[in-house]
Amino acid sequence: MKKILALSLLLLFVTLGMAQKKEQWLEDDRFGMFIHWGLYSATEGIWKGERLRHPNNYAEWIRYRNRIGEAEYGELAKRFDWERINPEEWVLLAKKAGMKYIIITSKHHDGVALWDTKVGTYSLPKLSGTNRDVIKEIAEACKKHDIKLCFYYSHWIDWQHPYGWSHNQEVTGRVSDAQYDQYWQEKVIPQVRELLTNYGDIAMMWFDMWIPYQQSIIKKEQLDQLANMIHELQPNCLINSRLGLPIQNEHVDFETLGDNQFGAAYTDYVWETPGTIAHSWGYNALENEWKSTNQLFQSLINNVSLNGSYTLNIGPRADGTVPYEGVQRLEEMGKWLKTYGEAVYENNGLPIRFSQHDWGKMTLNKKDGAVYLHVYNWPLDKTLRVTGLASKPKKIEVLTPAGKQEVKFEQHGPILHVHVPTEQPDPYVSVLKVTFPELKLDSETVAESSFGGFALNAKNNLSKNLVFKAFDGTKPDHFELKSTDRPQWKVFIPEAGTYTIATSMHNGTGKTVAIDLIIDGKTYAAQVAPNGKVTVEPNENWYVEEFLDVPMGSFEVEQPKSLNVEFRSSAPILFNRIWLEKK
The missing domain is CATH 2.60.40.1180 (Golgi alpha-mannosidase II)
Known part of the structure; x- marks a missing residue:
């Protein structure tokens, strides 16, 4: 039966009139700024003439990757130019870009607090010898310019505290649970308390554990303690899933996908993608992978179309300036959103x-x-x-x-x-x-292609439990069909006329295979000879299965109508698509 999803305007307005969920603002705002800024910004991705020792080239990881000692790393604070650093400029850039919230790295994995924390002496103000509090300044600027303030805080990893987690403990031996809890109680809990007590309303605490807590050193009781404190101090403050808990947990308000990972299907809960304008999160002088403005637009819109939001990162230098490429792209996005924002803000998929x-x-x-x-x-x-x-x-x-x-x-x-x-x-x-x-x-009918015609493929069929193989760069999306499989589709033909049929597939059985296409009860048959592989690149011994079009005749449509289509084969084959096109 054809499934029709009815969404009446009355239902929409009734829903809007109900009590709003806490995370509603993130679903409405859709677009925000991430700011990665800390001691690592002063290295600019280079340490003693050497680039970062990892293929991903994330500059904020340079202390760990390049094995920099704590004292020597702290000396980087002398490179900061406090005469030029002005956090309000970051807020104004976010405002100009059409962003509605800012997440700033209050403490990254290096363990350095951006504010004058009362926990220890390893903070940017103390190391720099300045009385400037960047967190206070950005909080005041956010309030002034009506931008929601959010904090990134690295709770799991801390390379500064002797009992914080470092991945190298897999080699050197891990700290005990008791030692890790000492770090938790001495640093995590009091620092998060400072952030939530001293800087006004905080819209979100954004944590950064990208694995379930069960796979880490953290205990569920510690996460509960942290989340309960946040709820107590700032009841409206959101918590993301990288706390280490799944979206279904009571403490989690929204799901954070992987870095630069975008949605693949519509969901009915709130989620976001943290993404970069270039590649590195912290400023990297060797950066040469800037995303185009068009690519950033599509990332934002694609997410909104699936009920997701987009938090786009900038990595200022140690003098507070933002690379020109980033500023240019954000200003272009803001100009577009001024005209077309009604299609993004307060929109769902x-x-x-x-x-x-x-x-x-x-x-x-x-x-x-x-x-x-x-x-x-x-x-x-x-x-x-x-x-x-x-x-x-x-x-x-x-x-x-x-x-x-x-x-x-x-x-x-x-x-x-x-x-x-x-x-x-x-x-x-x-x-x-x-x-x-x-x-x-x-939600069931196959979409008409840009120039007309219909591709009945592995992604828009109605059948379940078929073996799907995604496009891998050379082989297209396809089904690995058995002779008993019966993929089905619904197609609406909008115009009367004659329509041709062709099936794209690979027959690797070594023998002729009979295939049938049943369109509204009428069968169209063909015999498919075996075919082999195609050369991808010369002189590299790189060959993949060849998918060829098999003509299967044509059919007449006297008036616009909906058709049911089913495919069958007498032997296992790799099925790509059926193409229907008006002559």
Whole structure:
């Protein structure tokens, strides 16, 4: 049975009228700034003429990677230029970029506190001989410019405290549980208490243990102690899953994915991606992997389309300045968000396939129920083909810096053909607003491709328990089908006409295989000869399975209609896709 998901505007407004969950602001704000800044910033990724001793080249790890002693590392504080350091400039940059919150590394793995902590003497103010408190200054600037303040705090790893965790304990022998608890009680608990007591409202504590606590030295009782203290001191403060607990735990308010890891499916809970503009988190003078502005836009929008947020990092130098490449990209993002922010802020995703469209993504505004089409690839034939919106729109508008421009469209069941202007409104991502009296989604029908035609593949089929192999750089997404497997699809044909059929597959059985395609009860058959491999690169002995198109005839459609499609083979094969296209 065709599954239709109905999302009425009435339900949306009822939901909005209910008591908001604590983490609602993160779901609404969607875009924030991460700041990695500390003693490591003064090394600039280079120690005594040598780059960081690890392929990932993360500058904030240089003390550990390059085996720098505590005293010598502390001398780096002399490189900080306090005449130029101005944390308010970071806040203003975040504001200009359209970011709504800031997470700053109050203490990273090196164990150095950015504020004048009363716990020990290993803090940036004491090592620098300054009375400046960067945390206080950024807190005041955030309040002044209406930016939420959040703290990163490394609770698990600490290379400064004699009983803190260091990965090298796998070689030298680990500290005892009692010793680690001494570090916990002497440093973690009192420092987090200082952060939550002395700097006003803190929106989030962002921890950084990327494995479950059971795989670490930390005990559940210690995490409970820390989380309970946060709840007591700042009841509205969020805690991320890198505390070391799963999203289902009562102490966890949202899930943090891996570094630069982006979503793959829609979820109904709040999550975020911590990402870098370049590669390193801390400033690295050898950095040459800057992401393009377009890539950053797509990362943000892709996350929002799956109900996720995006926290984008900057790594200022020891004088507080931010690399030009980073400033340029953030200013470009802010300019775009000034015009198109209504399609990002307070937007959720839609419960449809992440790879639904080849032209871009869709988001849903929680305030008015409008759907936004984020077009990465403006259609050459000036027809934007949208699949999955089953109800008829009231109107569709193209957003431009000059205002909204209404455009014409045709509705064919769950498929829209939107007639867009010749020139794309924005060089990065153009946006259309679709307004509905009531929104209904079709989450099952195969999406129409940019130039027309339908790819029935391993990601948009309706069958379960099939062996899926993802694209590995040379072989496409495919199923490893057995002769008993029956993958199925639903396709809506929007126009009458003759449609050709071709199946892409690899037959490695060494013999001819019979395949059948059943379209609305009618069978189309073909015999597929065995095929071998294809050379990827010459003179490297690099060969992979060859996937070839097999023509399977054509069929007639007299009027727009929905079709059920099933594939069968007489022997095991590697199945890529079926392609249906109007002649």
